[in-house]
Amino acid sequence: MVSMTVSEFLSGWGLHGIYGALRRYKGVSTMAFNMKQYAEKMGVKAALSYLENDPEKNIPKAVNWVKLFDRKGIYSAAYPALERIASDPQNIWFKFIKSLYSDIDPDVRKKLFTNFILNSAITGFNRRAENEAKYDCNVPWAILMDPTSACNLRCKGCWAADYGSSMQLEREILDRIVREGKELGTYTYLFSGGEPLLRKDDILYLCKKHDDCLFMAFTNATLIDSSFADKMLETKNFVPALSIEGFEEETDSRRGSGAYRSVENAMKILKEKKLPFGISCCYTSRNISSVGSEEFFDHMVEMGAKFAWLFTYIPIGENAVKDLMVSAEQREFMYRQIRSFRRTKPIFTMDFWNDGEYVRGCIAGGRRYLHINANGDIEPCAFIHYSDSNIRNKSLLDAYRSPLFMQYRTRQPFCENLLRPCPLLDQPDNLASMVEESGARSTYIDRPEEVRNLTSKCRERSEEWAPVAERLWSERSWARDAAVRHRQ
Numbered sequence: 001m002v003s004m005t006v007s008e009f010l011s012g013w014g015l016h017g018i019y020g021a022l023r024r025y026k027g028v029s030t031m032a033f034n035m036k037q038y039a040e041k042m043g044v045k046a047a048l049s050y051l052e053n054d055p056e057k058n059i060p061k062a063v064n065w066v067k068l069f070d071r072k073g074i075y076s077a078a079y080p081a082l083e084r085i086a087s088d089p090q091n092i093w094f095k096f097i098k099s100l101y102s103d104i105d106p107d108v109r110k111k112l113f114t115n116f117i118l119n120s121a122i123t124g125f126n127r128r129a130e131n132e133a134k135y136d137c138n139v140p141w142a143i144l145m146d147p148t149s150a151c152n153l154r155c156k157g158c159w160a161a162d163y164g165s166s167m168q169l170e171r172e173i174l175d176r177i178v179r180e181g182k183e184l185g186t187y188t189y190l191f192s193g194g195e196p197l198l199r200k201d202d203i204l205y206l207c208k209k210h211d212d213c214l215f216m217a218f219t220n221a222t223l224i225d226s227s228f229a230d231k232m233l234e235t236k237n238f239v240p241a242l243s244i245e246g247f248e249e250e251t252d253s254r255r256g257s258g259a260y261r262s263v264e265n266a267m268k269i270l271k272e273k274k275l276p277f278g279i280s281c282c283y284t285s286r287n288i289s290s291v292g293s294e295e296f297f298d299h300m301v302e303m304g305a306k307f308a309w310l311f312t313y314i315p316i317g318e319n320a321v322k323d324l325m326v327s328a329e330q331r332e333f334m335y336r337q338i339r340s341f342r343r344t345k346p347i348f349t350m351d352f353w354n355d356g357e358y359v360r361g362c363i364a365g366g367r368r369y370l371h372i373n374a375n376g377d378i379e380p381c382a383f384i385h386y387s388d389s390n391i392r393n394k395s396l397l398d399a400y401r402s403p404l405f406m407q408y409r410t411r412q413p414f415c416e417n418l419l420r421p422c423p424l425l426d427q428p429d430n431l432a433s434m435v436e437e438s439g440a441r442s443t444y445i446d447r448p449e450e451v452r453n454l455t456s457k458c459r460e461r462s463e464e465w466a467p468v469a470e471r472l473w474s475e476r477s478w479a480r481d482a483a484v485r486h487r488q
Contacts, residue, residue: 149374217240
């Protein structure tokens with residue numbers, strides 16, 4: 001998802017010219033490929049070092065530096081916007097970039113930038129592209145995995161509860177996933193659960209052993225204390241996404257009394273230690289006015305959050321409550337709010353169901369990410385609990401080439417309207433047919449859910465959203481066409 005965008009951006013720094021020149025000579029394609037990566041890395045290292053010296057002063061100069069190396073003008077259309085950002089200290093993205101240097105420990109920042117840009121976006125991107133072509137399958141930018149299904153909270157409407165609380169991925173399995181992933185080009189790993197920090201020792205072990213990777217965790221924040229923050233400072237490559245449902249009333253009503261205060265306490269500790277963190281929000285029919293409010297986002301920025309991942313509620317599991325699904329009107333509200341906040345709030349925000357236009361639809365099935373639950377089942381998505389592979393008896397590569405994952409590969413994007421990206425929420429017949437044709441099974445051990453039962457719960461909202469998405473897509477198409485005409 002993000003890695004492709006970053007990689008494409010970096011390739012525009014004129015470094016493609018070296019690669020192109022070398023490719024014209026016979027017998028040096030491998031050397032050219034390696035030299036391209038080396039040149040890209042050296043260029044990025046120079047840029048990062050340049051900004052470290054005096055970020056506020058050098059942000060404007062960085063744009064000129066990019067233009068100098070972009071000899072073919074690949075990103076010329078973006079320069080007016082970049083120059084406006086770079087020349088205006090009051091611009092929201094200028095403030096955001098500046099905050100990464102003022103608010104984050106320098107050693108942590110260098111490690112994260114190195115792992116994200118150099119390892120994941122350059123080395124990883126090239127390796128993933130090579131292996132996708134070689135094996136004719138998707139290779140993900142990120143792997144989401146559950147160290148445990150256990151949790152110290154009992155949140156209403158949580159799909160993870162249906163997995164039970166007794167499943168674990170052993171340290172050896174977690175380590176093997178990372179090793180196999182890196183071989184194929186994946187350098188970003190995320191943890192969910194359950195509550196992943198119940199396994200904090202194993203997570204820290206992975207961070208130290210694989211210090212060339214970026215690790216993140218979706219956590220309820222109850223286990224983040226000063227001692228753990230100090231260990232994060234030592235590893236430097238772990239970033240938490242704190243689960244929050246809006247303000248105190250909304251968060252506690254779903255997660256239990258005191259949950260909101262736990263999150264705020266964790267934020268204060270992380271901010272004081274100059275550690276980066278973000279938030280993870282599930283918006284429902286009951287909390288959307290809070291999660292989507294100016295007041296909430298302003299407060300999160302004030303608390304120090306650098307990113308916000310937004311997910312919409314999906315009724316997964318036989319006992320899931322349909323009423324928590326947002327209406328088409330509420331989904332459009334969030335669509336417009338998030339786009340407004342990107343222009344006005346210094347926080348990187350992504351709404352995974354409403355941002356399909358930026359990532360060409362659905363990112364699951366290994367196209368950009370996948371999910372491995374605590375039982376080892378390799379699922380196309382954290383919200384799609386069906387599988388035909390298990391990490392205990394299959395390699396990652398074999399799973400990527402399994403019938404279910406190949407269904408995803410051949411069908412993506414699932415709709416030309418990229419505001420209807422999801423094969424469950426927006427295209428329920430797509431998910432049902434992929435599961436049935438691949439022979440995948442439900443990964444709920446005690447209460448397996450038949451796929452047609454799941455998709456039936458989403459059909460009404462899918463039909464309600466379709467005309468709204470068509471109207472919004474037409475608006476976006478007009479805006480894109482107008483932008484092209486303006487550039488011409």
